[in-house]
Amino acid sequence: MVVKNFQLTLKHAIHGIEVTRLYPEVLMDLPAAERGIHQLDVRTCIGCGACVRICPNDCIEMVTYKYGNPLKNKKMKFPQIDYGRCMFCGLCVDDCPTECLTMTKDFQIAGWNRDDIILGPDDIAVGKYSDEEAAKLAEEARIAAEEKKKKKAAAAKAKKAKAEAAKKGDEGSGEKKE
Amino acid sequence: MTTANDVLSALQSAFPGAIQEFRVEADNRLWATVDPNKIVEICEFLRDEQDFDHYSGAAGVDKIDEALFEVTEILASHGAHPVVALLKVKTPRDAPSVKSLTDLFWNANWYEREIWEMFGINFEDHPGLYPLLLVDELVGSWPWRKDFKGYPDYNTNERVLEIINPDGYAEYKISPTEAEIEAGTVPETRPEYPTFREREIMELETESEMILHLGPQHAIVPGPFMLDLKVDGERVKKAYLDVGYIHKGIEKILENRTYIQGIPITDRMCYLAALSNNEAFCGAIERLMEIEVPERAQYIRVILEELSRIQSHLLGTGEFLSLIGGVTYSPFQWMIIDREETVSCIESVTGARITHSFIRPGGVRNDLPDGFAEMTRSALKTVVDKTNEYKELFLSDSMYEMRMAGIGVLSPEEARRLGVSGPPLRASDTPYDMRREDPILVYPDLDFDVISRKEGDSKARVEVRLDEIIESCHIVEQCLDQIPGGPIQEKVPKKIKPNPGEAYYRVEDPRGEMGIFLVSDGTDKPVKVKVRGPVFAYFQALPPLLEGAYVADVVAIAGSMDACTSEVDR
């Protein structure tokens, strides 16, 4: 007969509610490994673009952003993610060489229009520099770049001289190298 | 036990010269290229003399360099021996035609139709070569060929032409532009055949018969597919099934992705079995690369796959209950709650609730977190307790018995003939489980039973699932006890480029036999990925099973099969 059905429903009715939640007010406990919205450490991102290349859905794009670390990321290009296309597969995180791109537990990205779910570096960045810091870093980077340029110019000069020297010494092999 | 070598020698002696090439990959894999004229006889010989009674599928490969098409027929046995024979038939690319196996194996029908509509390979003597997955307008452009140039852009609304048909319903036609015709995206000639609707109308005989559409938007369908019933009163006289409403072309997408990028795509074939799909795909890559997965990674894979099986069965059973009892039937909701806990266990490892993208060639993405074992053990304990309670409930519920016993009976012979696999097959007294037949990972070291039932009705199918939940819990507990330490990822190159060759890898999906047939040419993208999904096979078996049932039973039968449309239309 069907007595058991009635027993079980009664048992559950008396039993408290455990799993169901009132969603926006009460959120579930998410594990540390949760793959939610990305987080970008702009201080360490080197703008290599590995995440762009691995993404199966082409949802990452490199965009210019000024509060990053120009010492590491010379072109100041950082990933911008289109969550309309993102599958949250985590391949970009796996491939990131500096581990600057990670995924957080945050998953609420609903917006009123499509542009709201394209999150640029400004939205996902942590460790943003302040304006002064950014300016200072930019200055440093400029100096570094200049120095490097100088060095490079010097190196190029030296190389040229060396090459010329080599050319003089051995014409055949020099041509082959080029 | 018969091995691949035995089968090969028997074939060679029976058909001298018909085996053009062969390769014995292992004891249970036989690859052979056979004479196209003899394929039917060879298959008949294998079926009758060598117990190859399980037609597992067919895959087409476009060898554009050699101007050839290859059709690979995959044959296996229902438990008599573990050999899988993959017989390749070559056919020229300009006039492709292969002999049909539908006379030998009933379930070859859909596989051949799929190859026909996707490659344009004709199957001689096929009873009805109609498109299965594609829209009628797209048939003729043969999308899976390598020289396919893409469809015309049907997204532009300005070109849409609305045609009101005599019944007053609007149809939409999109005529291609001249530029598109020149670019070759529109087929020049289209095969002619009656449409699905016309075929149905042709079969209406008496005035008291009517065609009742269940779907594509109907409460019983787990995803969009159309089940049309020819009913007289409420008795089903014949059923027609139309799939392809959400065809995603995953096999074609995989051909355009690198191997590692393909993993998240395989999740989407069936998100209830995402881990099994990952496993099948990565397993096939590992076969080609000949790498061995570290033992800890193997254990992690087994744990997660079994947890995934538990959640899939819980959802499948719950959904089935909602079909026969309404969404207000409480056990449906309880099962969803149990499933949530199981999913949370998986999530704590993989970081995602349904689409995990977790398994990598040569290992897994990350290690088990701290406290996983305790969490899983407590979750499993509730699952086992609750499942036992459900079993007791169904045993004592005489209304359930009235509704389900003796409904949709599949006899063992019929089940094998229709090519179903997984729980529906095991419910029909055929203990056929890939974990036993084609053991992978650490399954040989684990102690588990293959659940089967004798009755073969809807009730038995549900019982098998409930028992498998308990058995899976048992497996996970064993794994948690035995799991060794060590690395979780074998060294693989950053850019995966498997050796050129072919591999066929089978896993036991929650729904049955999931096989991936992978062809590589040594680059970082596969040449061909063929997914042999279990639900494709059940779906084909649904129409004959429904004949003679009541409309209400249709729900019970279709629900007890636990179908996943997403995977049919992968």
Add this chain to the structure above:
Amino acid sequence: MVLSTIVEPITDFVAQEPKIAGLIIGLIAAAIISSVTNVGAMGIVWLERKVLGDMTNRFGPSRVGTRWGILQLVADAIKLFTKEDSIPRGADKPVYVWAPIVACMTTMLVAAVLPWGALNIGGVVYPLVAVNMDISAFFVEAALSLMAIAAFMAGWGSNNKYSMLGAFRGIARMISYEVPMGICVISVAVMAHSLNIVEIVEAQSIWYIIAQPLGFVIFMIALITDLGRVPFDQSEAEEEIIAGYVTEYGGIRWGLLYFQEYITMLLGSVLLVHLYLGGWNGPTIPVITILSPMIWFLMKVILVLVFLIWVRGSLIRFRIDQVTDLGWKWLLPLSLVNLVWAVAIGMYFA
């Protein structure tokens, strides 16, 4: 006493001008009972959602109107009133439009003859009944059979296959269970020697659930079937035929049909309470003597309603052929057995 100064002119007027009084009292009573049934049905919908939520470990309505979701039904009503009122092209418009109206008229007819509780004034129990008909139990039976016609009108008017199948199923299940239900009513009437529900209630010194347990079970099953609730909701089994005869209905028309179901559920529970559970009978509660019968009545009705909801959460749906089989092959003979039993007891006590 102040009360008598108000009551006496009214009774005099009623005695002198029964027809005019009938018009006025009828209108007032109709307005009151209409609002009572409608509010009651809203309460049932809320109760059902809450109880089912509890059984399935969910919250149920919990947003609109405090934590308990009391205003959920108001929100739903506003939604239904502002939805577009579209009629399918293929529908037979007059029939389609009239089906909810016929259903509403039917429920009002039933509501008119049912006693809605009683008041204990000075030791005398006055039942609150608008039309105290001599054969009200028979009348309720007959009026409930009109629901089958309303179902058929809805099914035919929609010109939809699901609707037609649902209409056929609806009629088949109603007509298969009307006969056992009628025989159960007769069994009760046999013991009470009356078809008047008020008299049946007054005759229940022992509740008839004790005197005729078999009859109670049969009547309960037949009632659930007549109400079209799980496990007998084949005519609108959403997993099979979408929503049966209400498939093509939308907006307020759907709302009306849906509401009629819950009103019928309320009426059915009231009928069950009157026939088998002793109506408003019960020991007098001190302090609030006047309301004492009313409280008993309401308690019983709510208990029956909760039981109906409990059934819905616990059982799966029968198949339609099993329903007709159960009705004809089991309930009809068993109800006749119950009739014989009732006659025997009735003779013994008489």
Add this chain to the structure above:
Amino acid sequence: MVPLVLYVLLASTMFVVGLYGLMTQRNGIKLMMCVELLLNSANINLVAFSAYLPNVDGQVFALFSIALAAAEAGVGFAILILLYRLYGTIELDNINALRW
């Protein structure tokens, strides 16, 4: 009390309508409906008379007449359905097998 003659008038009007339908209609089901109208008009008379000469005999007659009408309808429609299955029509003009 409403004069009895009005009831008789009503009943006779209903009878005439039914009779008119019976003579002009060809559809079998329509004919059956007209017969029901005739029976009802007779019943109205029975009940009205019984109400005006205080006596319940007329009501008893009406009750039997109702029961009879139900039986008549059941058999009549069964015959019609059978005819439809045999001849594919219920236009009685076309069914000439009934003619002698």
Add this chain to the structure above:
Amino acid sequence: MELPMDITQFYDIRFLIELGVFALFAVIIIGLSILTVYSRNIVHSAFYLLGSFAAVAGLYVSLNATFVGVAQVLVYIGAVGVLILFAIMLTRRTIMEESHG
């Protein structure tokens, strides 16, 4: 000509109410009977017939013959009505010809 009724009755509101009720039912009965015969759509015809049965039942109740009235509802509308509707549904051509022809 001698009228069969007393004209002074018309000054009596009770009589007027009674007459009004009778007139209401009489109009419904006659109107729906005529519609039953004239309606081209046979299903509409059946529903008109059921409506006229219901009005007849009302007439019975107003004549103090409650039992017959309720029996009329139970048997004529509940049972014979279902029979008529089923009979129509089982002879398809009648519906098609009448409602679309």
Add this chain to the structure above:
Amino acid sequence: MSSEMMAVDYYIPLIMFLIVGALTPIGAMAVVKIISPLKPTFRKGATYEGGISPIRDALIQYNVQYYLIAIAFVIFDVEVLFLYPWIYIYTSEVIPTLGGVSIAILGMATFIIVLLIGLLYDIKKEALRWV
């Protein structure tokens, strides 16, 4: 209140109930007509059948089995109809008895048994089988 109501002819309040019962839905529909938007399109008016345009009308010739169930119902409905007045007289003293049992009871017993035999025949002939 009941005793006062007894004096009233009950058909008049019943008519009021009917009128209120009819006016409620009509009023609701009228309100909807005023306040809700109405933008009918061709698609909105389509018949719903799983999202696909239906093959043939719903008004086909249905299976004759439905009629058999209806006719069985008519028979038993009439039986129940005759049971209702019977309850007032089965204990009546004026009705003659036969072997100590009232004729009323014997007669009704015979009536029911005859119908039960009919029901058995119906069940045996599978007339009540669902299509």
